Amino acid sequence: MxxxxxxxxxxxxxxxxxxxxxxxxDTAATSQKPQSVIDAMAHYYRFDNANVHRAAHQLSARATSQYEAVRDKLKQFINAERRQEIIFSHGTTESINIVANGLTEQLSKGQLILIDSAAHHANIVPWQQLAKRTGAQVKPIPLTADQRLDLNAYKVLLQQQPAIVALSHVSNALGTLNPVHELVSLAKQAGAITLVDGAQAIAHMNVDVQAIDCDFYVFSGHKMYGPTGVGVLYGRYDVLDKLTPLMTGGEMIKSVSFEQTEFNILPNRLEAGTPPIAEVIGLGAAIDFIESLxxxxxxxxxxxxxxxxxxxxxxxxxxxxxxxxxxxxxxxxxxxxxxxxxxxxxxxxxxxxxxxxxxxxxxxxxxxxxxxxxxxxxxxxxxxxxxxxxxxxxxxxxxxxxx
Ligand SMILES: Cc1ncc(COP(=O)(O)O)c(C=O)c1O
Missing domain, CATH: 3.90.1150.10 (Aspartate Aminotransferase, domain 1)
Known part of the structure; x- marks a missing residue:
């Protein structure tokens, strides 16, 4: 054992x-942390504490290389195609908000957003807000009598050609597992952008975003033996690149004048401000822990x-x-x-x-x-x-x- x-x-x-x-x-709410995660964060604060990407000094270079190394680790951990497809956020909630907000300009009145009716509020409310901003409509995918997503009802809803389909990989309330490969494939055939909330899946199963073939996959560090305050937004490069940034400010820019701003390229474009550096490093240690098993x-x-x-x-x-x-x-x-x-x-x-x-x-x-x-x-x-x-x-x- x-x-x-x-x-x-x-x-x-x-x-x-x-x-x-x-x-x-109560691991589904937040997992406990192994000593290695606690040590990695303490080590960063004790020896390497500096802001990333910004300074010429050695401390900043060390912090930056540790921070960016976690992006590479995550690319491999979920089998993303490119490291630029990994965006650090503060958690699943923020990741979904980045997507829902970022799609505002691409959505128009009357378009349909399908959501999982067993979803966490984090995968409901941002879509409702998006619908309010755009005049789009949110519809839940019904459940069967035994509380699985109703595949037949889903197929009928897909005939309405939704613009977005937002699913949970695993329900946080019930623990039910959705067949996301099949659900995403059907959504793609209907022409939808797909998001899978993997907050409850990522610690318990191997996740391959290219095999799932979703446009977005999101999760939180703290439910996978890592720290609170850090999350991940995976996005397929071309879809991610079209998101309007939710947050603007430092780091996400290429050039700024009083008249206008040119945004940076991915991944920086969606990571405004000082990121959760210690937390990202702690998340890296959590991935090492999971991969050591x-x-x-x-x-x-x-x-x-x-x-x-x-x-x-x-x-x-x-x-x-x-x-x-x-x-x-x-x-x-x-x-x-x-x-x-x-x-x-x-x-x-x-x-x-x-x-x-x-x-x-x-x-x-x-x-x-x-x-x-x-x-x-x-x-x-x-x-x-x-x-x-x-x-x-x-x-x-x-x-x-x-x-
Ligand atoms: C399925 C699911 N989605 C989203 C969230 C929100 O995660 P966070 O609070 O880390 O942003 C949770 C947290 O319980 C969850 O279980």
Whole structure:
């Protein structure tokens, strides 16, 4: 078992809460960080702290080469064709906003934007705002009764030739996996620009953007064992190059006069201002960490652990599971009978168990499910069987208390 050997690299997990060992089942919200990521960021601040791209001095040269090396790492990590296709942002949310804002001038009244109805708000609201600015229309792709994207309904919607199709790779609320290769291929046949939100996929599976064939793929560093405050926008060069910059200012320019400004070429054109340098370097260390693992084996073990978690919850009784398919990725959504998810979360926390409760930034999905919210337990490379057993034992006592 690979997973059981990785835990010691994550110092946060060594603590206990009120005498209970910390059982962190909230990786989908943010992952814990390995020591190597913490060290890489501390090393930058201790030895190399300088702004990038700007100065003649050695510190800046070192900071710049470390920062740019992460762009190369990411190019290889997601198999982008060119390093200029990798844009650093502050997270998935910003990446989607860069795209949605950047397409404003290309969209016109009456055009259609299709969105995943299980999407995170970050992949809904920027499209609504784009529609408001342009007079375009946003339509959700419906779900089937078992909460997968409805392929037939999708194909019917595609007949309306949407301008944009925005999908999640993996639903953050449910953990359901979308067949993005097929969905993107169909969207492209209909002539749409495609964006895939990979925030919940990137840590758990190999992502090849050329194989998916999407125009944009976005994710956050903090959900893949890296720091908060950094994200990635991958864009196919010719589509990325047509985006109007969301942010303007330093770094993204070639020349400025009081009369006019000439923008820089990619990737700088979409990276205005001082970037999150330490965070990018930390993200580089997170990629090194992920790539040091036997990834196929890790994914298989994560899958087995998730299926064990689903099965144990089923055995517990009085548990309502939502869309708990065996091919889900790293998360399970549930409620305890009719009990309020927040009560369950608080009682679990009193026993050292960290799960997420609420609408999971997916209010439209909650409405579809007829729910105010639910609990979500999610796993990462440091999760082990003992975590699941602790969680299930804690759930037994919560059940005894509440039912
Ligand atoms: C699927 C998905 N998209 C977007 C986001 C937003 O990510 P961030 O808050 O890092 O910008 C999240 C975060 O939970 C997510 O899970």
């Amino acid at each position: 690979v997973l059981s050997t990785l835990r010691s690299q994550f110092p946060t997990l060594e603590q206990s809460n009120d005498g209970y060992p910390l059982c962190y089942l 036997p990834r196929d084996q890790v994914h298989a073990e994560e899958q087995a652990l998730l299926n064990y978690l689903q099965d144990e919850l089923r055995k517990l009784g009085d548990i309502v599971l939502y869309a708990a398919h065996s091919d889900n990725i790293a998360a399970v959504a549930f409620n305890l009978a009719d009990e309020h998810h927040q009560d369950v979360g608080i009682l679990l926390d009193q026993q050292g168990i960290a799960v997420r409760c609420g609408h999971h930034c997916a209010m439209p999905l909650m409405q579809t499910l007829g729910l105010k919210g639910c609990c979500r337990a999610s796993i990462g490379v440091y999760t082990n069987k003992a975590d699941i057993d602790n969680f299930i034992n804690a759930m037994k006592s919560v059940k005894e208390l509440l039912l």
